[in-house]
Amino acid sequence: xxxxxGSNLNEKSAAGGGAYNTIVLRKSDTINGLTDAEEVDIWKNxxxxxxxxxxxxxxxxxxxxxxxxxxxKWRLIAMATVKSTEDGKxxxxxxxxxxxxxxxxxxMDPDSWKxxxxxxxxxxxxxxxxxDTTFFEYGGQCYYVTPRDTKIFITTVDPEDLTTPTGPRxxxxxxxxxxxxxxxxxxDIEEGPAVLLHGGKVFVTYSCATVDxxxxxxxxxxxxxxxxMDPDSWxxxxxxxxxxxDLTETVKEGTFTKDTTENGQYxxxxxxxxxxxxxxxxxxxxxxxxxxDWDDSYPGATGDDKYGLTDPGRHAYVxxxxxxxxGFPIFNMTPEQILSExxxxxxxxxxxxxxxxxxxxxxxxxxxxxxPQPSDNPPASVPTSxxxxxxxxxxxxxxxxxxxxxxxLSTAKKQVAFAGxxxxxxxxx
Numbered sequence: 001x002x003x004x005x006g007s008n009l010n011e012k013s014a015a016g017g018g019a020y021n022t023i024v025l026r027k028s029d030t031i032n033g034l035t036d037a038e039e040v041d042i043w044k045n046x047x048x049x050x051x052x053x054x055x056x057x058x059x060x061x062x063x064x065x066x067x068x069x070x071x072x073k074w075r076l077i078a079m080a081t082v083k084s085t086e087d088g089k090x091x092x093x094x095x096x097x098x099x100x101x102x103x104x105x106x107x108m109d110p111d112s113w114k115x116x117x118x119x120x121x122x123x124x125x126x127x128x129x130x131x132d133t134t135f136f137e138y139g140g141q142c143y144y145v146t147p148r149d150t151k152i153f154i155t156t157v158d159p160e161d162l163t164t165p166t167g168p169r170x171x172x173x174x175x176x177x178x179x180x181x182x183x184x185x186x187x188d189i190e191e192g193p194a195v196l197l198h199g200g201k202v203f204v205t206y207s208c209a210t211v212d213x214x215x216x217x218x219x220x221x222x223x224x225x226x227x228x229m230d231p232d233s234w235x236x237x238x239x240x241x242x243x244x245x246d247l248t249e250t251v252k253e254g255t256f257t258k259d260t261t262e263n264g265q266y267x268x269x270x271x272x273x274x275x276x277x278x279x280x281x282x283x284x285x286x287x288x289x290x291x292x293d294w295d296d297s298y299p300g301a302t303g304d305d306k307y308g309l310t311d312p313g314r315h316a317y318v319x320x321x322x323x324x325x326x327g328f329p330i331f332n333m334t335p336e337q338i339l340s341e342x343x344x345x346x347x348x349x350x351x352x353x354x355x356x357x358x359x360x361x362x363x364x365x366x367x368x369x370x371x372p373q374p375s376d377n378p379p380a381s382v383p384t385s386x387x388x389x390x391x392x393x394x395x396x397x398x399x400x401x402x403x404x405x406x407x408x409l410s411t412a413k414k415q416v417a418f419a420g421x422x423x424x425x426x427x428x429x
Contacts, residue, residue: 001276003027003107005032005076008041021045021060023078023100025067025286027108031280031318035159042110043076043100050117054086058098058115063131064192064274070135070142071159075105075116076100079131082118092118095130097146101160117163119144122155123192127170129153129191136195138202138224143202147191148401150175152206152220153349172234173220174204179240180208180218190218196285199327207273209241211314212307215273216240217331237328244270246332248292248367266294266357270319271307277321285321287331290314323403 008018023043080160084091096118104112131144151174156167175188183356194209199309219237254264263315301311322330398407409415
């Protein structure tokens with residue numbers, strides 16, 4: 001099953017202000033089915049008696065929830081407003097990253113969700129981010145990746161006690177590129193990290209330049225064999241991997257501003273950011289991200305509120321992830337680039353014939369036709385007559401037959417695999 005979580009604005013906020021007051025969950029057996037799937041409020045404002053002397057009041061804002069499988073249970077990591085008191089002493093009063101655990105198998109049952117607490121300080125006395133913290137595990141070690149003060153940090157955590165980091169807070173990235181600065185809001189921003197493991201590397205995507213049309217998906221990375229708690233192990237990709245320019249068609253030239261009617265007109269979506277990853281029904285990696293539609297308009301979302309945190313116009317989108325020859329992910333391929341129009345309909349003609357050739361003597365290399373003989377190790381069959389003997393066919397070799405190339409998998413089992421077209425310009429699926 002696929003699950004989609006998020007937080008919803010209350011009725012007042014739908015008109016342009018207020019708090020995100022519920023954490024929601026949808027369920028479907030396909031990714032596209034999530035679009036119209038029933039939405040369930042799995043967490044609302046509650047006051048929890050954590051211990052005899054401690055009480056936590058958990059209320060909205062709820063922000064950026066993530067669903068993870070940790071230590072055999074489904075968990076939600078989400079920002080909430082937490083007022084925590086113990087023996088009359090205020091432990092926390094404001095935004096915090098909370099852990100919610102599903103005690104059971106039915107994630108859609110609100111009564112199954114239990115509040116575990118909020119994430120405390122790292123071992124060097126530093127706070128994790130108030131929002132957008134993510135989790136991953138590699139090589140038996142668990143990590144939080146968290147934004148704080150417009151930078152990205154990493155720390156370690158024990159999966160049996162998710163509220164207590166077990167390591168220091170180590171910076172792995174900071175805003176030092178032009179694309180990370182929003183000139184309109186005068187903000188340098190790195191936030192919304194997400195983790196993708198592939199090809200011996202750990203990729204941490206993050207969002208930059210705030211949530212308007214300048215928002216984009218950027219990347220830092222490290223080799224999985226390196227010490228991930230060493231800041232020198234991390235490197236920044238030279239440019240954003242997904243931006244408004246990848247998703248927008250310009251109707252009328254202009255400058256990206258909040259007043260698009262006079263300064264330009266655009267079609268499509270814009271401001272992609274705060275993403276995550278999953279796999280589609282065929283096992284291929286996909287990226288799920290927030291973006292806005294140029295045609296959306298919400299009452300009350302005007303002026304400084306338009307495209308801001310209280311403009312409810314951000315939606316979830318999905319696109320395929322591909323990997324270049326250098327091993328780095330590609331997020332911005334169009335459907336036409338993924339599969340060209342001329343390759344969407346194909347015809348295939350298969351010719352099958354029986355022909356067996358065996359050596360005529362004990363290893364001279366000469367061959368002659370003979371009647372098929374029973375054998376525990378029969379020769380491989382090349383798909384069509386290729387002007388070569390069965391004895392010359394070798395495992396692991398690739399042979400051209402007609403317009404196609406075939407790789408011999410097993411001469412004993414007479415198995416070959418299609419390895420491509422002879423003419424590279426003919427197109428490829």
